[in-house]
Amino acid sequence: MNALSEKLIENFAGKIVRKDLTKKIKEGANVPIYVLEYLLGMYCSTTDEDLVTQGIVTVKNILSDNFVRPDEAQKIISKLRERGSYTVIDNVSVKLNFRNDVYEAEFSNLGIKNVPVPEQYASDYERLLCGGIWCIIQLEYFFDEGDKSRCPFIIQKLTPIQMPNLDLDEVIRGRECFTKDEWIDVLLRSIGMEPDKFNDRVKWLLLTRMIPLVENNFNLCELGPRGTGKSHVYKEISPNSILVSGGQTTVANLFYNMSNKTVGLVGMWDCVAFDEVAGITFKDKDGVQIMKDYMASGSFSRGKEEKNASASMVFVGNINQSVNVLLKTSHLFEPFPEAMVCDSAFFDRMHCYVPGWEIPKYRPEFFTNDYGLITDYLSEFLRELRKTSYSDMFDAYFKLGNNLNQRDVIAVRKMASGLMKLVYPHGKCDKGGVEEILRLALESRRRVKEQLKKIGGMEFYDVNFSYIDNESFSEEFVPVPEQGGGKLIPEGLHKPGQVYTVSRGKSGMIGVFKLETEMVAGSGKFERTGFGSDRDAKEAIETAYRYLKANNRNISGTISMTTKDYLMHLQDLNGSGITSQLTLAALVALCSAAMKKPVISSLAILGNLSIGGTIMKVEELANVLQVCLDSGAKKVLLPIASTVDMVLVPPELMGKFNLIFYQSPEDAVFKALGVE
Structure with missing residues (x-):
């Protein structure tokens, strides 16, 4: 027996159980785990193997003779x-x-x-x-x-045969006998997991799943691959949570039944979890709006009355693509039904997004055979903690940065309070422990905000979350791991003829487009690929080629339009649908290939060129610049006409770029290629 198990037996005698016994009996008995473990705690809470064997027989007999199906x-x-x-x-x-x-x-x-x-x-x-x-x-x-x-x-x-009552002081006294790492391992073993199989990051993510059980009105989302146990905690661990399988429900069932005047699931349970978010549907048209209202305030209106409830809302589901692909082509809320995706305010109510793709798929060895708290004892302990709040626990050491709005602050405080109650229920935590929790809370809310920025644009610009040390006044920014690296517009010089432009695609989303141009010996032909049947995009490219034919001498005497063939390929890097705003970027790409000179590094080309040679300014400049930043651009080629819209761009965003202005198509070519 290891030291942690001995400590558990010493401090929580009669309240612990060997989790391998739960697995053995659960496989043949369709009873709730919390009932089963209470019986095992009564008859098998010993280290004597003979007594354990006798206890198992007793528990099986009780279940077979007395359990009512x-x-x-x-x-x-x-x-x-x-x-x-x-x-x-x-x-x-x-x-x-x-x-x-x-x-x-x-x-x-x-x-x-x-x-x-x-x-x-x-x-x-x-x-x-x-x-x-x-x-x-x-x-x-x-x-x-x-x-x-x-x-x-x-x-x-x-x-x-469940805990009829709970002495919270007893649990807190027991917690004081364990270190932080030991207590985290105790919690994970209590929900059936073997902590030795996970690194610290995964342990914290598994703990985050438990916050809705310990915090009132906490809204959590977890999307990830299949087989990572996303719904396990809400279905098996607590008698105080309910899993709505399939996602289909009604306002009467979930919130309030006006015919018999009874409150629905949110008033009866501590946590309401929706499995398979893609299937969430309401038979009532106002279902999403009422849910949105409840998630924001913990109350909802039905008829003439306003009702309050404290149930947390959990949304779990599957992501069918890799996260990298999803981040480049769409957003991390994509699996949700369209009625929710179309309403960015719904996702703004999410306090936390757990990155389910970081949790490994469960294997048999991930389930513990060691001692843990009886599930019912644990769930009652968690429920009792819902009555307290540690939302101000970090104020003694840190204050939040100015990029967080009121909803962000509420989300961070709720999550920090939940983690504090789980890991430090006795309230004794040093500055390092507080900072660890605060960073995870900021990251989890920022993940929500990053996706809102993709869905809702500049309304959700402020995503650079930070916290400030009260003593040193140093400011620390908290990144989101999946946002780093793999930028669409890479650093360094590219091949001649390769350029990037940003504009709104056919789908309505602003996307990044890559043009690659090759020049070979020939007779002046121009071929293009990657455009499909999009006539507007093809016409935009043709306009660029015709302009170059007519004005090539104004740009460089080395450009030949009669002895060379040009091949241009378009890539839609975000999957936002092909854009027609390509003429100016195509002109720069053709000149770069013809002059065998690459464009300057990390450059995004903005603006467009009409058939008559007129420069057109950038529409929705602030949103386009935000996508440039997210895509890795550090320099932006911008028409001088767009300066009138710069007052609408947040100064913090403007300061992220080296802005290069141009007045004419030729000026754009020279500045893109770095020609004096």
């Missing part, structure tokens, strides 16, 4: 009537019937209700009154001929 409910009720008494395992919830001043129970699987409950059970086990818990119940059956309205079911004895 819904399809066998009538059979059990019949046995109860014949024998007069019977012991069952079922989920029991209790309500006070204030008209008769008695507590009454409802049995979930057995399907019976209005069963009188002795008062002491309601006072001793408060969770019976808060949605119900799993119990072992000794029932008796007595039908009174004289009073047929009387319920024939009698509760002789009720024993919870």
